[in-house]
Amino acid sequence: MRPQRATTLLLIAFALASNMPAQAQLSICPTIGGTYSVYVSPIGLDSNTGCTQLTPVKTLSQAHARLIGDKPGATVYVRIDAANGDHVDNEAPAIQWTYYHPNYLTYILPYGADPATLMNDRYTGQRPQFRYTGGGQSNYWFKFAPSLSTNTATGLHIMGLTVRNYTAGGIYFEGVSTSSSNNRAGHQPTGNGIYNMSFIDLGNKQSDDADHGYGAISLRRSSDNTVGYNYFKRIENACKTTNAAGACIEWDGHIHALYVQHNSDDNVVFQNNIEWVTGAALKVRDGSDGNMFHHNGFHRAGKKAFLLDWFSVNPADGHVECASYDNWFKYNDTDKRGTGTLKQGYINGEILPYTLADQTEAEDQCTNQNLPRLATAGNDGAGSNWSMP
Numbered sequence: 001m002r003p004q005r006a007t008t009l010l011l012i013a014f015a016l017a018s019n020m021p022a023q024a025q026l027s028i029c030p031t032i033g034g035t036y037s038v039y040v041s042p043i044g045l046d047s048n049t050g051c052t053q054l055t056p057v058k059t060l061s062q063a064h065a066r067l068i069g070d071k072p073g074a075t076v077y078v079r080i081d082a083a084n085g086d087h088v089d090n091e092a093p094a095i096q097w098t099y100y101h102p103n104y105l106t107y108i109l110p111y112g113a114d115p116a117t118l119m120n121d122r123y124t125g126q127r128p129q130f131r132y133t134g135g136g137q138s139n140y141w142f143k144f145a146p147s148l149s150t151n152t153a154t155g156l157h158i159m160g161l162t163v164r165n166y167t168a169g170g171i172y173f174e175g176v177s178t179s180s181s182n183n184r185a186g187h188q189p190t191g192n193g194i195y196n197m198s199f200i201d202l203g204n205k206q207s208d209d210a211d212h213g214y215g216a217i218s219l220r221r222s223s224d225n226t227v228g229y230n231y232f233k234r235i236e237n238a239c240k241t242t243n244a245a246g247a248c249i250e251w252d253g254h255i256h257a258l259y260v261q262h263n264s265d266d267n268v269v270f271q272n273n274i275e276w277v278t279g280a281a282l283k284v285r286d287g288s289d290g291n292m293f294h295h296n297g298f299h300r301a302g303k304k305a306f307l308l309d310w311f312s313v314n315p316a317d318g319h320v321e322c323a324s325y326d327n328w329f330k331y332n333d334t335d336k337r338g339t340g341t342l343k344q345g346y347i348n349g350e351i352l353p354y355t356l357a358d359q360t361e362a363e364d365q366c367t368n369q370n371l372p373r374l375a376t377a378g379n380d381g382a383g384s385n386w387s388m389p
Contacts, residue, residue: 175221212253
């Protein structure tokens with residue numbers, strides 16, 4: 001090639017590159033064997049490509065930006081570094097995640113971890129830890145709220161991480177609302193998974209935030225998810241009122257290990273260890289039907305209930321709420337109460353099945369009238385494979 005022609009081509013290439021949008025100039029990580037990987041480390045740089053362990057980005061938000069820009073048509077692995085310290089406060093107030101591919105799964109997990117192992121057994125490897133250090137911001141660690149036009153299998157799996165010290169909670173899945181009169185109608189993200197996570201010290205008891213916590217995991221208009229092999233410890237809001245002996249009798253709002261609400265149906269919750277929760281350990285609300293809670297263990301969890309089935313008759317936003325039905329609470333270990341200040345939990349409506357005699361909303365808005373709400377069996381510890389991690 002003659003020198004003059006080479007110079008001309010270089011100038012053309014530079015001109016094309018300088019006119020490309022900023023997102024398109026991000027380095028595209030290769031798809032190898034049908035998989036696409038991006039790496040995150042507390043010692044990484046968000047200016048890195050994120051394509052290898054040697055060039056990690058610093059934050060999950062930047063990994064998300066890579067996925068939005070690259071749009072990989074492959075199974076995605078977002079690999080998180082556990083060997084170089086905590087991921088501290090660099091994602092506050094919350095990671096806003098919208099990426100999904102309708103034909104491929106997305107995994108967020110530790111370096112070197114195998115999804116199949118994390119989904120089928122307890123994880124014993126090193127866990128990356130995301131830790132919030134306070135500062136008056138009250139939010140969840142991770143919010144998944146994709147833009148959807150119909151119920152969609154979004155296939156997001158978060159696994160093998162530790163989340164600590166966030167006030168509102170840990171993980172929040174939310175579908176798109178399509179009604180101004182109720183919170184149940186919407187387009188739902190479905191088919192997601194939360195496995196082998198550790199949720200520790202969530203709620204405003206451990207922080208200086210004024211607002212209270214809601215749930216270590218909250219599902220709002222999100223169905224067909226799996227929540228398994230997770231560990232919940234000290235999911236607590238601050239004490240609001242004490243008795244004469246100094247024991248807490250009222251907390252600053254209710255926080256739960258798992259809060260399933262507003263038409264979140266057919267979720268499976270199993271083999272979770274739940275310890276020290278000031279609200280009901282598990283809560284279903286407003287037409288959240290067909291959920292299965294089995295082989296979980298409870299230790300000093302739930303001031304009033306292991307599982308609370310609840311709906312608001314007169315909600316503050318004016319939306320009509322309905323009772324939930326056809327939920328299961330079976331083969332859980334409810335015998336590990338200890339001698340702490342939290343009382344023994346109870347299962348709301350233990351003598352079941354029963355019917356919705358207390359359902360007060362109009363029949364045309366609540367279609368689950370006169371149906372069994374909750375089935376229970378074997379909740380004496382004998383059927384549970386529960387142990388402290």
